[in-house]
Amino acid sequence: MKRAFVLTLTSLLLVALLLPVGAFAQKKVTFTLWTKEGEVAGGALEDIVALSKEFIKTRPGLTMEIVSYGVEDLRQNFQAAAFAGQGPDLLWTVSDHAGPFVAMEIIKPVDDIFGAEFLEGFVRPGLEVVELEGKTWGVPISVGNHLMLLYNKKLLPEAPQNTDEMIKVGQELTVDVDNDGMPDQYGLVYNLNEPFFFAPWLGGFGGWPLDGVTPTLDTPGMVGALQFVHDLKFVHKIVPVECDYDAADSLFKEGKAAMLVNGDWSIAEYQTPEVKANVELGIARIPMISETGLWPAPMTSGIYFMIPDYLDDEKVAIAKEFVEFISSDEVQVLFLEKHMRLPATATALAHPSISTDPLLKGSADQMVVGKPMPTVPEMRAAWDAIRPNQEAVMAGKMTAEAAAKAMQEAAEKLIREMNK
């Protein structure tokens, strides 16, 4: 009797538990996209969600999930997911992830999936960035992702042409209004301690972090560039004592900085009505280095689709259709006009607004003197080697020469460990 009772109860429980599961379990395909676009009001993420809704309209049974991560989180989470052999179905991320992902064998080459004809529709420099080991590892969404000089025409009507001019006007515009010993308005602001923001100056002094896969950090170019950024803070005093990305961004938005070095991703944010009250935006090249006569070379890369290695044929087919949809001229122009992203396809790049809109023109003009960011995994070691030593120079705790030497040693050590 008792046993019968227990058995009945157990089977009832089983049925009760299975029922709701069965009722909700429809035969559906869920396609997950991980994107590095953040949740900013009016940002690209909102358009990705809208586009994904449009995409699934004509595909019954398909649902798309858009997951937003910070750039670094996306890399790490994808690595963990790929190690377990399951995760997102498509990545919308920056080109420099291609290097580690290829080394780890966790993404697929796209040549065979899309075919040569489709890939030829993209501008050459866009594809070159993700070519490794003779294969293409990503499909460009937009090119650029480069730094440039943004200036507030209310404070500075014309952008300086060279760094001597920049320092001169910078000093004039760095003003201590309330005489408390700290300026209330600055000539120039940017993320002082971040290597990515140091790269343009390095290029302007004729240096570059890598030659192929070999670090080239202990060079006269590096020493010159380090000394230059050091002097901006300690000698010319046109930048704040401490300035990270957010501080630079806020100062510029509040109209308390005449010049800002920031990337193409940020342009749209300085065009909102609240910011326009303080800022009349102008865009120009980062001024030519007077000492060398070279233009600073911001790293150019872009945003790319990458396809996980574990994806099955059914999902690859969906990924292909979605990528083709985003690569259409219509969508490319949407991102150009709404988010100021330079398109990756040759046809969209010929769009008239690039030559007529002064902001887009400035951005495109800066990109011309940029250099592609190395995608090889060794770049990671170079970044990590530059960071603490750049911090030391910017804290006045290390000379430029010693920092350059320490960077080179650190990069070599890191690469040795990486390849071990």
Added chain:
Amino acid sequence: MIPLTWDMVVQGLVEAGRILGLLAVGVVVLELFAYFVFHRWLKLKHSLPLMLMLPALVAVAALIIYPFGFNLKLAFSNMSMYRFKNFSVGLSYGIENFLDVFRAPVLQNVTFLKLLLRTVVWTAVNVVFHVLGGLFLAILLNRPLKGKAIYRTLLTIPWAIPQVIAALAWKNEFHYQYGFVNAMLKQLGFAPVQWLSDPRWAFVAVIIVNIWLGIPFMMVILLGGLQSISPEYYDAAQIDGASGWQQFRSITMPLLKPVLIPATVLGVVWTFNNFNVIYLITRGGPMEGTDILVTSLYKAVFEFYRYGFGAAYSTVILIILLLFTWVHLRITRGMGEAEGA
């Protein structure tokens, strides 16, 4: 912002329901299996306790034992960026990994010994201030006080704010020009400090934030302990003419010990392994000056892709914490026995 719609809520609930449903089905299947094996087939005397324990045992195996074993396996492997999927496991790799922890800088310049020392300083300073600050506030709150509930609520706020938000807010407060801390210093007539670009001050800054974050927890725990001490002891002591300090030393402290000791052990382990505060405020910088063991471990694995090394390194950190707990338990147990005798 993408607005939250009913559609999303329903979808989320369905997902959660499905997972819970599957879990429940798994448990039922497991129990049926256990019933037939233990009770019917093996006819064990203790089949019921075994059946009751089984789901928890399976969960522990899946969530603790398996990952731990996997970590040990990685510690004896050469897994790295170039050997991410096809790594090999062998004793020689393990020896190499464990030796690397001690013989070369873990990151670029900072060595294991230096990191260990810094972690000990970080933990000791934090826990001492947590306990002293918590105890002080708990004693204040344990007295008859007007508006006690309001004070208690206000004082627990740092604990109630998510750590990530608190840390990021503090990061801005340490800004050289616009931060609240330097503004205060200036008002008091001190020179402003470069909190985030000078490694020594950066270390002080992260310690201040963590002390601020940790005091409420200790306060709440110790307040609970204080409230469980019977007022009769104090009445008796007052009749005997004991001073406030004598009462604190001879009544409060000994009776608070059963609460204080586990709270301190927890505090030490948490602080030793506290990753959020440091990583969010300084990312271990500038110049690796605020890295402690766990942040350097995180960097070694996720930024430098040294998976085999990282697994060995994490095992070393685990051993240090095990040793600490063992020594601590021996000392406190010894004290308990001495008192009992």
